[in-house]
Amino acid sequence: MHVHTNxxxxxxxxxxxxxxSAYLGSTVRVAYSTLRGYQISIRLFLEYITDSRYGWIxxxxxxxxRAPEQLADEWNxxxxxxxxxxxxxxxxxxxxxxxxxxDYLDDRVRAIRQHGKKGALAAFRDxxxxxxxxxxxxRRREVARLELPDLRHNPAVRQYGTIxxxxxxxxxxxRGGPPRRRIVLTVPEFDWVVDTIVQYLEEVxxxxxAANHPGLFVTERLGFVAPVYIGTRFGEVVCEAGLDKxxxxxxxxxxxxxxxxxxxxxxxxxQEQLGHTYAASTAIYTHVxxxxxxxxxxxxxxxxxxxxxxxx
Numbered sequence: 001m002h003v004h005t006n007x008x009x010x011x012x013x014x015x016x017x018x019x020x021s022a023y024l025g026s027t028v029r030v031a032y033s034t035l036r037g038y039q040i041s042i043r044l045f046l047e048y049i050t051d052s053r054y055g056w057i058x059x060x061x062x063x064x065x066r067a068p069e070q071l072a073d074e075w076n077x078x079x080x081x082x083x084x085x086x087x088x089x090x091x092x093x094x095x096x097x098x099x100x101x102x103d104y105l106d107d108r109v110r111a112i113r114q115h116g117k118k119g120a121l122a123a124f125r126d127x128x129x130x131x132x133x134x135x136x137x138x139r140r141r142e143v144a145r146l147e148l149p150d151l152r153h154n155p156a157v158r159q160y161g162t163i164x165x166x167x168x169x170x171x172x173x174x175r176g177g178p179p180r181r182r183i184v185l186t187v188p189e190f191d192w193v194v195d196t197i198v199q200y201l202e203e204v205x206x207x208x209x210a211a212n213h214p215g216l217f218v219t220e221r222l223g224f225v226a227p228v229y230i231g232t233r234f235g236e237v238v239c240e241a242g243l244d245k246x247x248x249x250x251x252x253x254x255x256x257x258x259x260x261x262x263x264x265x266x267x268x269x270x271q272e273q274l275g276h277t278y279a280a281s282t283a284i285y286t287h288v289x290x291x292x293x294x295x296x297x298x299x300x301x302x303x304x305x306x307x308x309x310x311x312x
Contacts, residue, residue, distance in 0.1 A: 001042055009049060010060045010068045017042065017071040021078070036078040043072035090248065092255040097243055102131060104241035121207055122220070126233055128200045129217055129225065133249060135193035136166050136184045137256030137274050140227040140249050145170040146216040151197070152183065160186050163194045171275045182275040189263050 002008070004023060005016045024030050024038060049056040049068050057067040093101070105127035112120040133143045146166065154164025164186050171180040186194060210218040217225045234249040253274070260270045 008064075009046070010064055010066050012068065012071060014071045014076070018076055021076070032078060039072055039077045043070070043077065046070045046072065090246070090251055090254065092258040093243075093247065093251060095259075097247075098134065098255065101237070101241055101243060102127070105130065105237065108240075121204055124200065124204045125208075125217055125225070126230075126237075128196055128204075129230060130234060130237070130249075130252065131193055131196050132166075133230075134252040134256055135186075135190040136168075137253045137260075138166075138168065138184070139172060139253060140230045141172075142168050142170055144217065144225050144227040144230055147214040148216055149214070150216065154185060157186065157188075160191065160194050161198075163197050168275065174277065180275060182272070184273050184275075187260070187263075187265070187273075189259070 001012065001020050004020045005012060021035065021039060024035050046068060047070065048054065050070050061067045109120060109123045109127060112123055129143055132138065150167040150169065151162045152165040152167055153162055154160060157164050166184045168184055169179065169181050171182055173179050208218050208220065210222055213222050215224045219225055231249050238247045239245050257270055257274060260273065
């Protein structure tokens with residue numbers, strides 16, 4: 001707001017606030033939720049400096065001859081009127097798209113190795129990052145901050161060894177609270193990720209020289225892979241693989257939720273796996289395919305007609 005208006009808070013007007021909001025929405029084209037976040041931040045800041053208990057009104061009036069005013073109200077602030085406010089392009093990937101994405105990642109690693117070029121280790125690491133994000137429905141920060149001790153045994157599936165579950169310790173906090181933790185179980189339909197992680201741990205990670213580093217995914221300089229890098233790299237890979245450029249890493253989380261639903265998992269289980277407090281949040285992430293819906297309809301019709309036949 002300060003940069004956009006080139007003025008100080010005690011000089012801001014309601015017109016400046018409206019103009020800044022229009023700039024974010026039409027020029028920068030931020031998401032509705034992001035726009036509302038900016039507006040709420042400005043409102044809370046102005047609430048603070050216009051509170052007489054803190055003395056800023058008197059100080060500004062004495063020094064500058066003008067005091068700041070509260071500019072944001074319910075009439076000029078974006079309302080939370082829809083459950084899903086992300087861009088329309090954010091959607092789950094189809095099974096074919098997931099396969100194409102992972103095939104491209106694997107082919108890229110092989111191509112780099114065959115040509116003797118640098119970057120094979122990073123390419124393999126990135127491929128595993130994306131596969132883990134999909135197989136456990138993780139956000140980019142959650143997968144970036146995974147550490148070796150976060151790989152857990154699950155006594156119910158001893159065949160998965162130390163990768164029966166993942167302890168997510170950097171989950172999204174609620175209302176500015178600390179990161180929330182959860183245990184995400186390895187499910188049978190995604191158990192291919194176990195061999196993927198094992199191969200990475202045995203063949204690739206040691207070659208980064210990361211023996212004493214706690215991170216699961218490390219850089220060449222022995223640091224954690226940055227969440228921003230993961231998101232940016234995924235966007236590049238999507239374009240390189242010839243997929244819809246609107247797809248982003250968070251779409252893998254939507255895909256995970258959707259595929260669990262199509263595999264027949266209970267909604268409460270999916271909610272726990274994703275770490276959602278409310279079932280309504282999980283519902284936003286779940287978009288079952290038309291094929292799945294048609295299968296359910298055929299199953300219902302088959303049951304209905306069989307029952308009708310018995311009655312007749």
